[in-house]
Amino acid sequence: MGSSLNAPSRFRNGARTLTDRLVTGIAVFSTILVLLPLVAILGYLIYKGASSLNLAFFTKVPVPVGQSGGGMANSIVGSGIILLVASVIGIPLGIAAGVYLAEYGPGSWLGHVIRFTADVLNGVPSIVMGIVAYSLIVSKQHHFSALAGGIALAIMMVPTVTRTTEEMLATVPTALREAALGLGIPQWRTIVSVSLRAASPGIITGCMLAFARVAGETAPLLFTAFGNQFWSLNLNQPMAALPLQLYTYAVSPYDEWHRLAWAGALVLILLIMISVTLVRLFAARNSLAGGR
Amino acid sequence: MGVNIQVEHVNAWYGTTHTLKDVSLKIPANKATALIGPSGCGKSTFVRCLNRMHETTPGARVEGTIQMGDVDIYKAASPVEIRRRVGMVFQRPNPFPTMSIYDNVASGLRLNGFRKRSVLDEVVERSLKQAALWNEVKDDLRKKSGSSLSGGQQQRLCIARALAVDPEVLLMDEPASALDPVSTSKIEDLIFDLKRDYTIVIVTHNMQQAARVAEQTGFFLSGVMVEFDATEKIFTNPSDKRTEDYITGRFG
Numbered sequence: 001m002g003s004s005l006n007a008p009s010r011f012r013n014g015a016r017t018l019t020d021r022l023v024t025g026i027a028v029f030s031t032i033l034v035l036l037p038l039v040a041i042l043g044y045l046i047y048k049g050a051s052s053l054n055l056a057f058f059t060k061v062p063v064p065v066g067q068s069g070g071g072m073a074n075s076i077v078g079s080g081i082i083l084l085v086a087s088v089i090g091i092p093l094g095i096a097a098g099v100y101l102a103e104y105g106p107g108s109w110l111g112h113v114i115r116f117t118a119d120v121l122n123g124v125p126s127i128v129m130g131i132v133a134y135s136l137i138v139s140k141q142h143h144f145s146a147l148a149g150g151i152a153l154a155i156m157m158v159p160t161v162t163r164t165t166e167e168m169l170a171t172v173p174t175a176l177r178e179a180a181l182g183l184g185i186p187q188w189r190t191i192v193s194v195s196l197r198a199a200s201p202g203i204i205t206g207c208m209l210a211f212a213r214v215a216g217e218t219a220p221l222l223f224t225a226f227g228n229q230f231w232s233l234n235l236n237q238p239m240a241a242l243p244l245q246l247y248t249y250a251v252s253p254y255d256e257w258h259r260l261a262w263a264g265a266l267v268l269i270l271l272i273m274i275s276v277t278l279v280r281l282f283a284a285r286n287s288l289a290g291g292r
Numbered sequence: 293m294g295v296n297i298q299v300e301h302v303n304a305w306y307g308t309t310h311t312l313k314d315v316s317l318k319i320p321a322n323k324a325t326a327l328i329g330p331s332g333c334g335k336s337t338f339v340r341c342l343n344r345m346h347e348t349t350p351g352a353r354v355e356g357t358i359q360m361g362d363v364d365i366y367k368a369a370s371p372v373e374i375r376r377r378v379g380m381v382f383q384r385p386n387p388f389p390t391m392s393i394y395d396n397v398a399s400g401l402r403l404n405g406f407r408k409r410s411v412l413d414e415v416v417e418r419s420l421k422q423a424a425l426w427n428e429v430k431d432d433l434r435k436k437s438g439s440s441l442s443g444g445q446q447q448r449l450c451i452a453r454a455l456a457v458d459p460e461v462l463l464m465d466e467p468a469s470a471l472d473p474v475s476t477s478k479i480e481d482l483i484f485d486l487k488r489d490y491t492i493v494i495v496t497h498n499m500q501q502a503a504r505v506a507e508q509t510g511f512f513l514s515g516v517m518v519e520f521d522a523t524e525k526i527f528t529n530p531s532d533k534r535t536e537d538y539i540t541g542r543f544g
Contacts, residue, residue: 180388180403185404
């Protein structure tokens with residue numbers, strides 16, 4: 001072994017340290033750059049919206065123009081219901097499709113078709129989803145409904161959930177699957193209790209991404225859930241939703257409504273952040289300490 | 293109790309690669325049988341045929357008959373039934389990372405729908421004792437995850453997990469190759485105890501290990517089983533030149 005080849009000269013050592021610092025610096029700078037818009041948006045929303053937040057905002061329904069007071073209680077609850085419908089339909093469907101792609105049909109033609117469809121569906125503008133739900137449900141029933149809104153959002157969630165489920169299952173080591181199969185555990189049970197469980201942190205992240213993305217959607221709800229100025233908990237009736245109410249208020253010419261719109265935007269973002277955090281905490285508590 | 297395994301004219305393929313060529317042998321019950329040979333010689337493929345794990349690889353195919361006791365495992369049973377009768381321990385310890393020690397051992401029974409708590413407790417204790425791990429883990433069965441144990445402990449946990457479903461045959465695919473010498477000797481002691489109750493097939497790269505634990509040894513080369521005989525015969529007076537070259541370290 002030529003030791004002179006292995007021992008770096010002082011100069012090369014210095015150059016390496018410099019490169020190392022440079023790359024670290026670029027990484028840190030990029031992180032800050034990425035975080036900046038989030039912090040800026042949140043800060044601006046708090047600045048503009050926090051002053052209009054009060055108890056009435058969370059407990060009262062909207063009041064007609066000219067009257068002061070009123071809140072968005074019906075929109076907050078409405079958004080919650082519509083998102084619940086979307087998640088209950090979209091997440092199981094997406095996970096099941098992802099399981100098929102990863103475990104049953106990785107090389108099959110059906111697998112390729114599903115994967116391609118999911119990718120295309122992911123790129124479809126959200127207003128198109130609204131039109132689809134409108135023509136499939138609203139125009140048949142001859143009335144707007146929260147259910148139609150939920151279904152439109154569910155269709156939007158499916159491709160994200162499907163693709164993350166597939167990708168997370170692909171990272172589960174073959175050794176783990178074989179361990180289960182080797183014990184005489186049927187394939188479906190292996191998928192449910194071993195593969196999906198091992199991949200669950202990633203899949204939950206995917207579901208939360210899909211959830212957060214559709215939570216702020218306005219376009220698919222415009223001609224499905226439609227919006228409502230009054231209390232309604234009936235899935236078969238038009239229902240208020242935060243993004244819709246925001247839109248109505250934001251395009252109005254009234255200052256009072258503008259202030260409410262800012263507060264609504266703040267509440268929407270906070271609710272999304274809280275629900276994502278809660279799900280993560282719950283998932284972390286259910287996984288075994290020291291397991292990962 | 294272990295069973296005899298009668299293997300006749302078994303061929304196996306991965307896609308178009310012919311990895312196992314016309315292998316026939318008799319594996320006796322309640323003894324340890326070692327399979328040796330250079331990497332890629334087909335010995336792992338062979339044990340994977342014994343519990344029908346080979347066919348889970350896309351494009352893989354098996355021909356020939358394997359008779360386990362009086363059951364033809366490829367004609368008269370489903371893969372799931374066979375794998376319950378044939379336990380397998382892999383090269384790298386693979387405990388379920390999301391499960392506690394207890395849940396790992398109980399998994400084979402539980403995931404097959406068996407839930408009676410008192411019986412599970414008993415099986416978990418018995419299996420961990422059989423795998424010589426009970427004393428080291430009995431205090432944190434439910435507290436610690438399987439993957440928090442050391443490598444050697446993980447491998448014994450995997451053995452306990454395989455024993456818990458009460459198999460007749462135990463396949464071990466290089467069970468000690470990822471372990472340190474102390475853990476290795478523990479696993480070897482274990483094999484000695486286990487052969488009383490099970491038929492054991494062990495793949496190994498370590499020829500001393502084969503000599504220590506196994507009554508018979510088979511030598512594989514390029515998918516062919518060159519020689520199968522009593523271990524002592526294979527290591528002291530092999531009949532085939534290729535076996536002799538391999539065990540004396542002239543190639544492989």
